[in-house]
Amino acid sequence: xxxxxxxxxxxxxxxxxxxxxxxxxxxxxxxxxxxxxxxxxxxxxxxxxxxxxxxxxxxxxxxxxxxxxxxxxxxxxxxxxxxxxxxxxxxxxxxxxxxxxxxxxxxxxxxxxxxxxxxxxxxxxxxxxxxxxxxxxxxxxx
Amino acid sequence: xxxxxxxxxxxxxxxxxxxxxxxxxxxxxxxxxxxxxxxxxxxxxxxxxxxxxxxxxxxxxxxxxxxxxxxxxxxxxxxxxxxxxxxxxxxxxxxxxxxxxxxxxxxxxxxxxxxxxxxxxxxxxxxxxxxxxxxxxxxxxx
DNA sequence: TTGGATGTAACAGAGACTGTTACAGGGATT
DNA sequence: AATCCCTGTAACAGTCTCTGTTACATCCAA
Numbered sequence: 001x002x003x004x005x006x007x008x009x010x011x012x013x014x015x016x017x018x019x020x021x022x023x024x025x026x027x028x029x030x031x032x033x034x035x036x037x038x039x040x041x042x043x044x045x046x047x048x049x050x051x052x053x054x055x056x057x058x059x060x061x062x063x064x065x066x067x068x069x070x071x072x073x074x075x076x077x078x079x080x081x082x083x084x085x086x087x088x089x090x091x092x093x094x095x096x097x098x099x100x101x102x103x104x105x106x107x108x109x110x111x112x113x114x115x116x117x118x119x120x121x122x123x124x125x126x127x128x129x130x131x132x133x134x135x136x137x138x139x140x141x142x
Numbered sequence: 143x144x145x146x147x148x149x150x151x152x153x154x155x156x157x158x159x160x161x162x163x164x165x166x167x168x169x170x171x172x173x174x175x176x177x178x179x180x181x182x183x184x185x186x187x188x189x190x191x192x193x194x195x196x197x198x199x200x201x202x203x204x205x206x207x208x209x210x211x212x213x214x215x216x217x218x219x220x221x222x223x224x225x226x227x228x229x230x231x232x233x234x235x236x237x238x239x240x241x242x243x244x245x246x247x248x249x250x251x252x253x254x255x256x257x258x259x260x261x262x263x264x265x266x267x268x269x270x271x272x273x274x275x276x277x278x279x280x281x282x283x284x
Numbered sequence: 285t286t287g288g289a290t291g292t293a294a295c296a297g298a299g300a301c302t303g304t305t306a307c308a309g310g311g312a313t314t
Numbered sequence: 315a316a317t318c319c320c321t322g323t324a325a326c327a328g329t330c331t332c333t334g335t336t337a338c339a340t341c342c343a344a
Contacts, residue, residue: 004301005234008254012236016246029320036244037236040303045322062311065320078257088300090232090265092147094154094179095333102178104158104281111280112150115220115272122264123232130257138253139246146332171289182334187291204342207289230331237302 006085010047011078012037015136017057018073027066047085054084073136079127090123091116148227152189153220154179157278159199160215169208189227196226215278221269232265233258 016036020028030048034041048067051057058070069076093112098105158178162170172190176183190209193199200212211218235254240247 004232005237006301007233008235011254012240012246012250015250016244019246031320036241036247038238038241038247039236041320042305042323043303045320049322059321060312061309061319061321063313063317063319065311067321087233090146091149091229093150094181095147096180098154099178099180102158104154104161104278105178105180107281107283108154108157108277111277112153114280115269115277118271119265119268122268123261126261126264127257129260135250135253135257136246138256139249141249148332173289183289184292184336185334187289191291201290202343203290203340205286205288205344207342209290 004087006047006087007078007082009037009039009043010051010081010085011132011135013044013047014051014056014069014073014076014081014132015139017067017069018132018136019140021069021073027060027064027068029066033067050085051081054080056080056084073132076132077128078130078132078135079124081132082124082127089116089120091119146229148189148229149220149224151179151181151185152193152223152227153274153277155186155189156193156198156211156215156218156223156274157281159209159211160274160278161282163211163215169202169206169210171208175209192227193223196222198222198226215274218274219270220272220274220277221266223274224266224269231258231262233261 013033016033017028030041030044033048034044037044048057048059052059056070056076057067059065059067091112093109093116098108100106155175158175159170172183172186175190176186179186190199190201194201198212198218199209201207201209233254235251235258240250242248
């Protein structure tokens with residue numbers, strides 16, 4: 001599979017909403033966001049749907065419809081975005097159950113589960129250190 | 143995609159080799175390893191090939207052929223295994239170039255690259271803390 | 285020389301994600 | 315109330331990666 005770009009798309013969307021908000025633009029349509037990300041509007045709506053369910057963005061229907069941030073971009077961390085888009089964990093266990101008659105086959109899964117849990121915790125901690133506002137700042141210097 | 147199980151398979155293989163070695167079994171064939179992991183021998187040979195190229199295991203040809211650890215299991219970290227199997231990074235950037243006419247589209251990639259780099263560094267640091275011998279110990283208590 | 289195991293190519297199948305089209309639903313604005 | 319634009323979501327094709335499998339050439343101790 002191609003690497004998972006869900007977190008990238010969602011972060012891009014939020015940064016763009018944050019910038020628009022700062023520039024006085026109240027809402028953006030999925031078409032407008034899609035133009036920046038350079039993809040189809042439905043892809044953006046799927047991502048925005050995830051973010052809406054997580055309470056990170058709000059939608060307005062009817063005429064003058066569109067999307068806006070539901071919270072201060074300084075307070076939205078990439079960890080929340082990661083959880084919102086439900087990306088797959090970095091490592092998977094065996095696809096099919098190992099041989100239970102082998103001592104390694106019996107115990108390897110919980111052992112690896114422990115390690116993978118620690119890795120994921122480190123990853124989440126790092127994601128929690130960066131906010132959408134941070135990303136936007138970094139983005140605008142370049 | 144189903145989660146990436148390469149690291150899991152490779153670690154399982156190495157732990158099994160470590161246990162066999164400790165029990166006085168000099169070498170294991172790919173068939174024997176495959177029986178523990180419960181998969182096809184070719185899958186195991188592919189993994190062992192990665193590990194051989196990384197210098198973690200040795201192969202013996204001819205009669206009495208098979209695989210053995212090339213180094214002390216206490217000294218082989220999961221980070222080395224991770225690099226050996228060349229698993230994909232947890233996050234990918236945009237599949238198609240974002241719109242360069244948008245300020246966010248222009249700068250988002252390097253900005254995200256920085257974040258993702260920090261995440262991967264944290265992940266690697268955690269993997270470096272665990273050895274094959276650690277995994278085997280954890281495996282055998284269960 | 286022999287025989288068992290490795291090394292690798294080739295291919296089918298599964299699964300996930302992206303991109304796309306199509307269409308029902310919602311609600312300001314008029 | 316009618317209109318109209320945009321959302322929300324289903325459905326589907328195409329792509330890509332990984333796994334599992336078969337097949338076969340290669341290697342080397344005995």
